[in-house]
Amino acid sequence: MNVQPDLDFIRSLKEAGGDTLKKCYQCATCSVICPLSKDGKPFPRKEMIWAQWGMRDKLVTDPDVFLCHHCGDCTTHCPRGAKPGDVLSSIRAYAYTFYGWPKPLAKLASSAKGLPILIGLPVVVIFIMWLLSGAMRFPTSEEFSQYGYQRFFGTWDFYWYAKNIFFIVLIMVPSLGLALFSSFKGISTMWKTMSEDAGLNKEYRPSVGQFLKDYLWPSLIEIVKHSRFRECTTNTDRVQGHLPLMLAFIGLAIVTTWSLLKNDVLGLIWPSLHGPMAITDPFKILANISAIALLFGVGVLWANRKKAEAEMNTQATFYDWFLIWEITAVGVTGVAAQLLRWAEMPVTGYIVYFLHLVSVMMLFLYLPYTKFAHLMYRTSAYAFEKYRQSVYATNS
Amino acid sequence: MTDEQGTSGAVLVVGGGISGLTAALETAEVGNDVFLVEKGPSFGGRVAQLNQYFPKLCPPSCGLEINFRRVKDNRKIRTYTMTTVKAVKGGPGNYEVTLETEPRYVNSNCTACGDCTAACPDETANDFNFGMNNSKAIYLPHEMAFPQRYVIKKSALSPAGADAIKAACKYDAIDLDMQPEMFTINVASIIWATGWVPYEPTKMENLKFGQSKSIVTNMMIERMAAPSGPTGGKIVRPGDNKAIDSIAFVQCAGSRDENHLEYCSHICCMATFKQMSYVREQYPNAKIYVFYIDLRTPGKYEKFREVRMADANASFIKGKVADIILEADGGVTVVAENALTAEKITQKVDMAVLATGMQPSLGLQDAPAELNLDASGFIISDFDKAMISAGCAKKAADVVTCTQSSTAAALKAIQVSRR
Numbered sequence: 001m002n003v004q005p006d007l008d009f010i011r012s013l014k015e016a017g018g019d020t021l022k023k024c025y026q027c028a029t030c031s032v033i034c035p036l037s038k039d040g041k042p043f044p045r046k047e048m049i050w051a052q053w054g055m056r057d058k059l060v061t062d063p064d065v066f067l068c069h070h071c072g073d074c075t076t077h078c079p080r081g082a083k084p085g086d087v088l089s090s091i092r093a094y095a096y097t098f099y100g101w102p103k104p105l106a107k108l109a110s111s112a113k114g115l116p117i118l119i120g121l122p123v124v125v126i127f128i129m130w131l132l133s134g135a136m137r138f139p140t141s142e143e144f145s146q147y148g149y150q151r152f153f154g155t156w157d158f159y160w161y162a163k164n165i166f167f168i169v170l171i172m173v174p175s176l177g178l179a180l181f182s183s184f185k186g187i188s189t190m191w192k193t194m195s196e197d198a199g200l201n202k203e204y205r206p207s208v209g210q211f212l213k214d215y216l217w218p219s220l221i222e223i224v225k226h227s228r229f230r231e232c233t234t235n236t237d238r239v240q241g242h243l244p245l246m247l248a249f250i251g252l253a254i255v256t257t258w259s260l261l262k263n264d265v266l267g268l269i270w271p272s273l274h275g276p277m278a279i280t281d282p283f284k285i286l287a288n289i290s291a292i293a294l295l296f297g298v299g300v301l302w303a304n305r306k307k308a309e310a311e312m313n314t315q316a317t318f319y320d321w322f323l324i325w326e327i328t329a330v331g332v333t334g335v336a337a338q339l340l341r342w343a344e345m346p347v348t349g350y351i352v353y354f355l356h357l358v359s360v361m362m363l364f365l366y367l368p369y370t371k372f373a374h375l376m377y378r379t380s381a382y383a384f385e386k387y388r389q390s391v392y393a394t395n396s
Numbered sequence: 397m398t399d400e401q402g403t404s405g406a407v408l409v410v411g412g413g414i415s416g417l418t419a420a421l422e423t424a425e426v427g428n429d430v431f432l433v434e435k436g437p438s439f440g441g442r443v444a445q446l447n448q449y450f451p452k453l454c455p456p457s458c459g460l461e462i463n464f465r466r467v468k469d470n471r472k473i474r475t476y477t478m479t480t481v482k483a484v485k486g487g488p489g490n491y492e493v494t495l496e497t498e499p500r501y502v503n504s505n506c507t508a509c510g511d512c513t514a515a516c517p518d519e520t521a522n523d524f525n526f527g528m529n530n531s532k533a534i535y536l537p538h539e540m541a542f543p544q545r546y547v548i549k550k551s552a553l554s555p556a557g558a559d560a561i562k563a564a565c566k567y568d569a570i571d572l573d574m575q576p577e578m579f580t581i582n583v584a585s586i587i588w589a590t591g592w593v594p595y596e597p598t599k600m601e602n603l604k605f606g607q608s609k610s611i612v613t614n615m616m617i618e619r620m621a622a623p624s625g626p627t628g629g630k631i632v633r634p635g636d637n638k639a640i641d642s643i644a645f646v647q648c649a650g651s652r653d654e655n656h657l658e659y660c661s662h663i664c665c666m667a668t669f670k671q672m673s674y675v676r677e678q679y680p681n682a683k684i685y686v687f688y689i690d691l692r693t694p695g696k697y698e699k700f701r702e703v704r705m706a707d708a709n710a711s712f713i714k715g716k717v718a719d720i721i722l723e724a725d726g727g728v729t730v731v732a733e734n735a736l737t738a739e740k741i742t743q744k745v746d747m748a749v750l751a752t753g754m755q756p757s758l759g760l761q762d763a764p765a766e767l768n769l770d771a772s773g774f775i776i777s778d779f780d781k782a783m784i785s786a787g788c789a790k791k792a793a794d795v796v797t798c799t800q801s802s803t804a805a806a807l808k809a810i811q812v813s814r815r
Contacts, residue, residue: 027648027689031733031740032718033602042733042740077602077718079653 005054009094013051015111017315018090024048024082030074035231036067043067044074044084051087060095061193063388066374066381068092071232075312086314093319096373099186106182109369112318122361126171126354129153133167144346148276149337149353162274165263171361179367183376186368190377194384200393211383214390219382224250235308241300244293245327251290258283288338295331298324323371329359405429405813407806408493408583410481411757413441414795415787415802416589417463422806423587424472428813431581432467433479433495438541439464441591442788445524445538447621447629449795450670451700457540459795464542477543482578484765488782488812489584499574501548506569508536508544515564520552522626525619528634529626534561534570539624548572584813585782587805588767588775592754592788595650595657603649603750608722609635610747613649614667617749621674631678633747636726640682642745643675644730646717647688651753659772661753662792665692668751669704676707684710685743687717687732713741720748754792777805782812 013021026049031042043064050058059065065088074084093110100106108114130136135154143151153167195202206214222228224246229239259277267273277284302324308314333356340349367373387393405428409420412434420432432439443449443456467473476497483494518533533552536544550572553561562570594615597605605611610633612620619625620632631640645668650656665688672684684707691712693701705712715732721742722728729744759773767783768776775785786805787798 025652025689026714026735027652027716028714028733028735029716029718032716032731037740039740039742041738045733045735046738077655079648079655079716081654 003053003055006056007054009056010051010054012094012097012110013087013090015317016090016093016319017317018051018083018087019315020081020083021048021051021087022082023080024052024078024084024087025080027079029077029079030084033073033077034068035071035073035233036069036228037064044088047088047091048082048084051091056094056098059091060098061190061197063194063381063384065091065095066378067228067385069229069232070235071229072234072308072312073232076234081313083312083314090317090319092374092377093317093371095190096186096369096371096377099182099189099377100369101182101185105366106369109322109366110319112322115318118362118366119358122358122365126357126361129167129171130354133163138347138350141344141346144341144349145344148341149349150276152350152353152357159271159274160268162263162267165267165274168357169260169264171357172364175361175364176367179364182368183373187376187380191380191384194388195393198388200388204392206387206392211387215383215386216379218386219379222382223379235304238301238304241297241304243297245297245301248290248294248297251286251293255283255287255290291331291335294327295335298327298331302328319371326359326363326366326370326372330356330363333359406431406581406583407809407813408433408481408491408581408586409589410586411441411589411591411787411789412436412439412475412477413589413591413787414443414459414463415591415789415798416441416587417460417467418799418802419587419589419786419806419809420473421463421466421470422803423809424470425466426806426810428472428810430473431476431495431583432473433476433481435478435480436537437477437500437545437547438537438543439467439475439477440538440540440542442615443795444540445615445618445622447618447623447625447674448670450666451697453670453673460540460542464540467542475543478547481764484586486582488780489815491583491586491782492580493583493586494578494580497577497579499550499576500545501550501570501572501574502534502546503569503571503574504545505567506545507567508546509566510536511564511566512546512561512570515560516553516557517560518552518554518557520549525626526613526616528616528619533557585784585809586765587784587786587802587809588758588789589786589802589805590757590775590789592756592792593760595661595752595755597649597750597752599656600650600750602719603646603717604720604722604728605750608720608726608728609633610726610728610745611720612747612749614645614664614671614749614751617671617674618667621671631675633726638726638746640675640679640746642683642685642727642743642747644685644687644717644728644743644745644748645671645751646720646730646748647686647691647751648716649750649752651751652689657753657755657772659753659792660692662692663794664751664753666697666700666794668749669693669701671749672704672707672710681709683745685730685745686710686712687715687730688712689714689716713743715741717748754788756789758789777808779808779812782809784808 028045031037031045037043068088070085070089072085097106097110108117133153150164153164156163226239226243262273309316333352337353337356407423407428407430409416409432412432420430424430440460446456478498478500479495482496485492512534513532516532516534519530520533521527522529522531524538534546534548536546597613620627623629651661675682714735717730717732719731720728727746728748729742730748732741734741756773768778774791775789777784784805786802790801
């Protein structure tokens with residue numbers, strides 16, 4: 001076999017913390033130690049040699065790469081310090097860039113060099129929107145205490161649909177839309193190749209209902225319960241951070257969806273629904289609890305990451321830290337904006353609110369290219385695993 | 397013969413295993429005076445514990461006896477057992493070394509008649525056989541022990557036992573009041589042949605040594621296979637003495653592993669191939685499984701490997717055993733990934749042999765002198781200081797390599813002594 005190693009691929013693995021892969025001497029301790037690796041064809045030993053050989057195409061379509069939860073058990077037991085956990089993490093980082101669309105944006109989001117543009121882009125977009133909206137000024141204390149950030153992008157007389165909401169939707173929906181489109185594109189490609197590699201029955205195509213019921217739903221249950229995460233031993237502490245963080249995101253997604261529904265759909269029928277939620281509104285309470293859970297969760301993960309870097313000599317990478325920073329920024333600016341509203345400090349409040357919009361837009365826009373993409377790709381790998389094991393797929 | 401103070405040309409050899417014996421003989425046969433000190437009660441070291449050497453599969457008596465003979469006949473060599481180095485002062489050409497001899501509690505009247513052992517009621521774990529059986533509290537270290545003199549483990553001896561053995565000894569050889577003795581010698585150079593210890597198998601928690609009698613080490617197999625060993629030469633499962641229908645050899649158990657011994661112990665592959673022969677001789681149909689990372693049988697040892705790999709009932713799996721599961725019937729299941737097929741292997745066997753590696757003795761204890769040790773505890777020779785390492789104190793090696801490095805060490809020691 002004539003292996004043509006992809007040097008760019010190897011270089012990008014090094015950048016994303018997989019520099020240790022060359023130390024691997026294929027003893028396969030990792031494949032036995034891994035609590036998530038099933039019998040049959042275990043991982044991550046085979047991924048280590050594929051990575052050494054620069055076999056990019058094999059790795060980006062290997063479900064095991066995405067099923068790895070980076071427990072670190074393999075890294076603890078590795079006799080060579082090859083850190084298979086870190087290498088698989090760096091392969092995932094590469095895969096997200098590989099599948100990302102549009103390519104230049106995906107590339108940009110893959111390294112710290114892109115950081116000025118990554119931050120600058122949403123800053124400029126939102127600032128232009130602010131200029132376009134014609135609001136362009138800080139509110140008076142009276143306005144601020146009455147409307148809060150509801151008139152950040154100004155107001156107009158057409159009370160069926162608030163101007164502020166119009167602008168926020170204008171910014172966030174395309175951002176999220178692009179992210180979802182890119183993810184869908186990436187996952188489709190990945191899924192198709194995975195099916196081919198696994199030699200699955202080509203005749204079988206599950207219906208949408210079947211897919212949701214048999215493959216996706218059980219996967220989501222498993223993910224929410226953190227069943228696999230809990231099988232780890234070395235890094236099991238991460239559950240304490242990841243679980244509240246994930247629940248916070250679910251909570252905030254519910255609040256955002258309700259808010260969108262309330263303002264953009266129901267608000268068209270009952271205009272009185274426009275306006276800020278009261279602090280006692282159940283959704284507002286959910287939002288605040290979620291915000292606290294988010295800050296707590298990301299704090300635990302931040303500390304765990306620091307600990308791993310100190311104790312296990314894990315390389316500090318842009319890939320890992322960008323998501324931690326991003327989520328922290330969303331949480332801190334969100335909570336601070338609310339506190340400043342209560343403190344009736346309009347100027348600082350508006351600036352923080354602006355930063356909050358920037359960080360939220362970053363979270364949406366860069367979702368498919370950064371570590372946040374595990375949300376999409378790992379869930380798909382879970383579903384694929386169930387699909388692969390199902391009788392329909394294997395009966396040919 | 398030298399006096400107790402030594403002469404300027406004298407050489408101290410620390411360690412009386414195959415390397416120390418070789419270095420002492422080579423030095424003395426050139427004409428230098430040699431002090432040969434050994435921590436244990438007899439000479440022979442790890443080699444004495446083996447059943448056979450590879451590759452010729454001759455018993456260790458073959459090499460040791462002739463060396464003992466040469467030592468006995470050579471008036472230039474002074475031997476000290478149960479003796480350790482306490483301090484080293486001075487410099488090359490003129491070292492003053494403080495030695496301490498532990499009490500043996502048996503004096504030179506001993507004829508090794510064995511009456512004391514027969515009379516002794518007290519037993520103690522037999523360390524020579526890795527605790528697989530007991531010996532009496534007064535015992536001969538092993539069959540071909542040199543010197544042929546009994547030794548007492550005083551901590552295991554009861555007052556009644558003391559009376560019994562004293563009464564049994566016709567030669568008045570038992571002296572329970574013996575005290576440790578300190579003395580100093582002057583030497584020009586020092587050869588360190590402090591050897592190795594088998595790596596502590598309980599440190600590999602995933603291999604569960606000590607949790608099942610069916611998990612043994614390669615050195616335990618040597619003792620079992622030896623006619624003088626705890627089972628009279630029969631390889632059976634400790635505990636229930638079950639005959640072996642299947643056996644797994646777990647290579648690199650603690651070797652080539654940053655978390656344990658980071659180096660290759662050099663001999664374990666050959667030891668396993670050798671032990672395959674022991675098993676095959678006793679069990680013509682037993683299934684043998686060898687789990688390895690790489691099979692390292694350099695040079696002339698390749699032939700030895702080829703012969704054993706042709707065994708139809710032996711399987712070789714490229715993949716390190718990283719988990720061992722205890723089974724209710726007393727056996728174990730070893731778990732590995734076969735890296736050639738990418739499949740997970742779980743193999744149930746009657747007995748699992750951990751091919752544990754060599755840890756240099758000085759990796760476990762402080763050196764009694766200013767020595768240049770590497771990170772693992774191997775001694776790096778410093779010729780300017782006349783501190784020379786030999787055998788497995790220098791690097792993990794087979795017997796042939798040890799004797800070669802000992803001969804080389806002898807030459808270096810002599811050069812310093814004549815400067």
